[in-house]
Amino acid sequence: MRDCAAEQIEDVQGRADARAIAIDKVGIKNIRHPVRVRDRSEGHQHTIANFNMYVHLPHNFKGTHMSRFVEILNAHTREISVESFKDILLEMRTRLDAESAHLEMSFPYFVMKKAPVTGVESLMDYDVAFVGESTGDHYEQTIKVLVPVTSLCPCSKSISQYGAHNQRSHVTVQVKANQWIWVEELIDLVEGQASSQLYGLLKRPDEKYVTEYAYDHPKFVEDMVRDVAAQLKADDRVDWFIVESENFESIHNHSAYALIEMDKRDGQ
Template sequence: MLKDVQSLNDDRNLSIDKVGIKDILYPIVVKDKNKGKQHTVARIDMFVKLPHSFKGTHMSRFVEILNNYKADIDIRSFGNILDDMMGVLDSEVAGVEVRFPYFIEKKAPASGLPSLMDYECEYTGYATKNEKDFVTTVKVPVVSVCPCSKEISSAGAHNQRSYVKIKVRYNKMVWIEDLVNIAESSASAPIYSLLKREDEKYITETSYANPVFVEDIVRNIAEKLLKDDRITWFEVSSDNMESIHNHSAYALISRDKRKN
């Protein structure tokens, strides 16, 4: 029998907060509001807390756990995956972070031409013997037009791409599409993969008619999230990539509705 070095005792009396694998590419299935499910490829981090008495963890077992679920890796199976990690790896704490592109078909606002738009998403799950915690994150690119620039200029206003990030905890299913819609409706205009001339005209005029500061974006979103009874906690931020500066503008709001 081969010697199991990882299971040997370590005499330094130092536990390790996180040990595991990072950036493993793996196919997953995500719940799709319109089509039922969507297949995508994720980058996954898996880790456990290593007790002070263990020399090392068994890295291969992380992949074995993933393989046991194959294409059934989604937000619904997170709890079981975390339980398996704590059991198989003999740990009191486990975590999984899953980052993936999610695609939504959007129709151009004037021409109606369909195209796929990609959004960066993340599911994170953490577990101890007594509790589990799950967070869904969506990053949404939008257009923002500066209200100040519009007010003081006789012709035009500066605008830029902004990146909205919404993180939520919830007690009932919150669709990725719901969070994308909230973000896009809170900015000057959405972003599309395909725009013809009539669409570009529409977006330009629409965004100019709806100028927003970075502060407006996060407040608009927070206002909607506060009214959504499914959401128990949220953090919303916006990073505006200023077109007339070599720096960005930033704002963040975080609220725990469970404390109210």
Template sequence: MNAPEYFFLPDIQASADQRQLAIHKVGVRGLRYPLALLDAAGRVQNTVARLSMSVGLPPEVKGTHMSRFVELLEEKRAPLNVNRLLRMLDEMLLRLDAQSGEIELAFPYFISKAAPVSAAKSLLDYDVRMIAEKRAGQRSELTLAIVAPVTSLCPCSREISAYGAHNQRSHITISARLRSGMSPEELVRLAEEEASCEVFGLLKRADEKWVTERAYDNPKFVEDLVRDIALRLMKEPRIAQWTVKSENFESIHNHSAYAEICGENPQHA
């Protein structure tokens, strides 16, 4: 019985604190960890996520148990989707005896795309964030956010030029607080469909002709991008609250054009 694991070790973190100040968030951040996800088709995609995990700490407790956050990740579990992430949040709160908490995952997400003419397939990467959060006395909430690269072509440039028009690569960011499950693919497609043209990882010459002409026939200002996407988000009953941003990396300036809209969708009976 002299093995180290049987020695009595005081738990300083669980001792009382006399300052009587609650902490809104305490935990770990910047933790990189392998992650298995379910995509929209039910297939497993493996990636590496950067995680932040935190709980609220009552005023009378000195500290939280940091090791339990990592222990939670080490548990064997099925590949994550939005609903399973909410269950993971509940498990974290139970382990840490907390009434509020948050798990945030940020990771690259790959979608297979077929070129518009040649049908050549390639992977394109998207930045995705998933945030599961619970405040004391309230229901758990989940936010899904994506960054989709697209092409935008300037309507003014096309109108005033004898030939051609300047275009740029744009980053569209959609953040949606969900009422029910959605996949990253669905938000990505919504952004791409409202752009002058989507982008691809692999294009042949016939595909380049198609995307160039597609953008020319579908010019959009940065204001058009966020307004058109906002109209789509407003019609989505699975979304409670949303923000859409577009940053256009201008090809004729050394600065970006930027626009942002946010809104809430009423709950329908």
């Protein structure tokens, strides 16, 4: 048999490309890997993350080496964390000889919550993502958290003799910070501005409390994003943010939506 390992195998990806068109992002999507993230109450939390990993490809190269992305992930075994995020990006640039790299890590994050009256405990899950960009000496990281809450319509409350329609809302916050911010801090911020927060488990006294609390704290979708944005604007740790809210209407077959973006570094 021929000894293939001893033969010189051509690097097809390394061939020259004559089309003279660079590719902004090339790499792999939706690869799952265990990760460890910082947890405010427990220290660390282990979960499973979905990774998207891309690099810039110069115009003169035919392709990138896809297997190296997987090698980089597996080299970190189970110790991938927020702290090692920047190191992975730099390793991507080095291993793939790229001028820039982009890394996305999305995962479910769990918080133990107590019901407001009975104190019964249950887990709530939130969708969290970390996005990193590395180009030259510049590194930037964004934290993104989706927080499900309850919103109750002020107009419905005002014009109705009894009751008011409410809905579940998804409030998404993205921040670029100059200091560490806990995921739980962003969750707390959003839940504090909602008509009511959600819980995994409620007993009857809790359900009564949550229903009445929401009725006493009506919020339009516009109120939601403005109130959250006001908190982020006042936080000196936050340089840039996007806050958006989608209210899944209970009396319409469409959603209500609002978004605010602010770059505090530009004074905007």
